[in-house]
Amino acid sequence: MVDTLLHQNSVQDALDNDREKELRVFDDTKVGVKLLVDNGIVKIPQKFVIPTKLSSQTLSSGSAHLQIPEIDLKGIHEGGLRRKQITIEEIRHASETWGFFEIVNHGISEDVMEDMIKGIRRFHEQPIEVKREYYTQDMNKKVRSVSTFDNQAKAVSWKETLFCTMAPEASNPEELPAACRYPSS
Structure with missing residues (x-):
C-alpha cells in the first residue's frame, strides 16, 4: 500500500515537474497563445485543457x-x-x-472606451517582436503582457492579457505600448 502511494506520488511529482517545465518553456518564448493560433495549431495543448471531471462539475453546477x-x-x-x-x-x-x-x-465616454478597445486590438495584432518587449511575469512592472498568470490552476489561461497599472500611481504614458497610447485617426 505504501509502495503504491509512493509510486503514485512520484508519478504525480514527475507530471507536475513536466507541467512546470512545459509552462516555463511556453512562457520563455514570450509569444503567447496568439502565435499558436497564427501558426495553425490543430490541437489544444494539454496545459490549456480543463480536466473532464472538473469541467463537468463546473458546467453542471451553473x-x-x-x-x-x-x-x-x-x-x-x-x-x-x-x-x-x-x-x-x-x-x-x-x-x-x-x-x-x-x-x-x-x-467614461463610449468614444474613450472604443479607443481603448482599438488600442488593445492594435497591440495584440502587432508583430511578436514588438509584443515581446512587454511580455513578463514581473508583477512590479506597471505595463506587462502575459498569457499565463495562474500556473497553479488545473488548466492554464488560454488568453492574452495586457495589464496597465493605473493606481495608486498611473503609468507614464511613454511606458504604454505605442499602439495603445493615442487614438488612431
Missing part, C-alpha cells in the same frame, strides 16, 4: 439563466453606505462568484 454581474457606480462619489456597498459587497461577490463583472455609470 444555472441555466446566466447573467454577468453588473456593478452600478451611480452615487459612488457621495461616499457613505453606497460606496461601501459597491466597493466591498458587490465587487467582492462578483469577483468571488464570477471572476469578472460589468461596470455601468462609470463616467
